[in-house]
Amino acid sequence: MALDVDSVGILFPGQGAQNIGMGRWLCENYPQARALYDTASEVLGYDLIALSQEGPEDKLNATEFCQPALFVVGMAAAEVVLSERPELGDKIKAAAGLSLGEYTAVCFAGGIQFKDAVRLVQRRGEAMQAASDAVQSGMASILGLDLEKVQAVCDQSRQGDEVLQPANLLCPGNIAVSGHLSAIDRVESAAQEAGAMKTVRLSVAGAFHTSLMQSAVAKLGEALESIEIQDTRIPVYSNVDAAPHQSAAEIKNLLSRQVVNPVLWEASIRKMMDDGIEGFLEAGTGRVLQGTLKRIHRKLPTEGFGDG
Numbered sequence: 001m002a003l004d005v006d007s008v009g010i011l012f013p014g015q016g017a018q019n020i021g022m023g024r025w026l027c028e029n030y031p032q033a034r035a036l037y038d039t040a041s042e043v044l045g046y047d048l049i050a051l052s053q054e055g056p057e058d059k060l061n062a063t064e065f066c067q068p069a070l071f072v073v074g075m076a077a078a079e080v081v082l083s084e085r086p087e088l089g090d091k092i093k094a095a096a097g098l099s100l101g102e103y104t105a106v107c108f109a110g111g112i113q114f115k116d117a118v119r120l121v122q123r124r125g126e127a128m129q130a131a132s133d134a135v136q137s138g139m140a141s142i143l144g145l146d147l148e149k150v151q152a153v154c155d156q157s158r159q160g161d162e163v164l165q166p167a168n169l170l171c172p173g174n175i176a177v178s179g180h181l182s183a184i185d186r187v188e189s190a191a192q193e194a195g196a197m198k199t200v201r202l203s204v205a206g207a208f209h210t211s212l213m214q215s216a217v218a219k220l221g222e223a224l225e226s227i228e229i230q231d232t233r234i235p236v237y238s239n240v241d242a243a244p245h246q247s248a249a250e251i252k253n254l255l256s257r258q259v260v261n262p263v264l265w266e267a268s269i270r271k272m273m274d275d276g277i278e279g280f281l282e283a284g285t286g287r288v289l290q291g292t293l294k295r296i297h298r299k300l301p302t303e304g305f306g307d308g
Contacts, residue, residue, distance in 0.1 A: 003303050005278035008091045009237075009269075010108065012074040012101035013284045015204055018066050022285035023052045023073045025307055026080055033076035036114070040072045043118045048072060063132065063205045067100045067125035068118060074104035074284035075114065077306035081283060094244065094277055096237040096268050098289060099168070099208065100124070102258065108283075109232035111251055116227040123223040127216035128259060132206025134215065136181040139167060139204050140188055143174055144197030150175045153194050157187035167209040168263045171295035173197075178207040213259040221256045235275075242267035244275065269296050281305065 026033035027049060034049075041048045051060055052069050059065055074097070082089050095105035100121065107117040142150050150166050154177055158164040164179030164187060177187055188199040206212060229252050235244030238254045242264040245251050269280075269292070279301035282289045290302045 009277040012097035012104035014099035014101040017286040063129040064125035077283040111232040127219035137207035139202040153190040171292040
């Protein structure tokens with residue numbers, strides 16, 4: 001559905017949307033996209049285009065490589081779509097991103113310069129990978145249960161001092177849980193017994209958006225302090241509180257807290273709609289976010305741009 005609306009929210013995907021070949025169409029057809037990849041490769045110290053387009057897949061899926069790759073493809077897609085359809089520029093009134101995608105949203109909104117943001121997401125990925133390596137943990141999506149039932153099966157499946165909790169509240173009937181692998185194993189069976197349609201183990205390194213990422217907070221805080229963050233030109237809706245923010249100080253604080261707090265995605269989208277956003281543009285790779293939007297509001301005008 002075309003975005004024939006006056007107020008658009010731009011959305012950026014997070015980890016899990018990556019795929020071999022992402023960004024190829026953008027780089028082959030738009031010099032400005034290729035320039036962003038070249039700049040990012042210089043900052044990162046490796047060929048991001050080659051990694052994104054050729055893999056190997058296990059390396060692209062690794063947190064410290066996946067996060068910069070998703071950030072850059074999101075920024076490249078946003079830059080290209082605005083150059084191709086300049087009328088969208090005045091219509092985009094707000095931004096949001098899923099987990100890592102929130103960093104893309106802040107950069108798009110003018111809060112962080114591109115090179116600084118590339119360094120920041122690289123350090124975020126490294127910090128989260130290190131936290132993941134310290135304990136056997138992971139995430140799984142539970143499909144077909146509401147939040148109350150998901151919380152109940154988490155409480156039922158957790159043993160001792162294990163961590164297990166809802167972590168990504170994506171849309172009705174799609175909630176990801178996060179915690180120790182032993183608890184994840186049990187909650188998948190418990191969810192099926194509770195009536196879940198299915199469970200899907202996520203290809204992430206660890207228990208993102210839980211206290212098991214606490215060791216990453218200090219490193220991320222240091223990284224955030226090392227760069228300049230400015231007030232944004234449009235509101236960015238935070239995963240932490242589902243509210244709009246433009247203050248540099250607030251955004252810095254929320255980005256630091258984000259890795260240990262649940263992602264309030266459905267609440268963010270509903271708040272954006274309450275605040276007047278009439279349609280959404282997903283910029284980057286894949287169509288994961290458009291899928292969540294249709295579960296939140298079936299007739300919501302949505303569009304994607306990034307893979308051709």
